Amino acid sequence: MARKEFTYRGKTAEELQAMSLDEFAHLLPSSERRKIRRGFTHDEKNLRKKLGTRDKVKTHAREMIVLPEMIGKTIMVHNGKEYLQVVVQPEMVGHRLGQYALTRKLTKHSSAGVTKSKGDIRK
DSSP: OOOOOOEETTEEHHHHHHSOHHHHHTTSOHHHHHHHHHOOOHHHHHHHHHHHHOSEEEEOOTTOBOOGGGTTOEEEEEOSSSEEEEEOOGGGTTSBGGGGSOSSOOOOOOSOOHHHHSOOOOO
16 A cells, blocks of 8 residues: 655645745744744754754754754754654644653553552551
8 A cells, every 4th residue: 555645735745845935834824824924033043054954953942843944854852851852754844843842741640549449547
């Protein structure tokens, strides 16, 4: 069974990479489009600059939108404690980097404690 080719709003990954930033912004939802039109922060500009020369970059810019130029790159996103490795796939385009580096640990509860399962042992 052949794998279906990725498209974002009818455009393939190669077509997205060939677009200018303004053309790509027209395909995004309104909040992401507004962020691009207002301009990138200093950290986001540095991230884009470093991605032009390297394949692996560390960043704190969790609010950065995943752009088509980032496809195939490895970005180490800070989650508040450590850097988590995020390999950018075409399906991530248009989302924020912070969505892929969770800040909270998933809690898995075990069975109830002694006092809960056998009643109150205090007399």
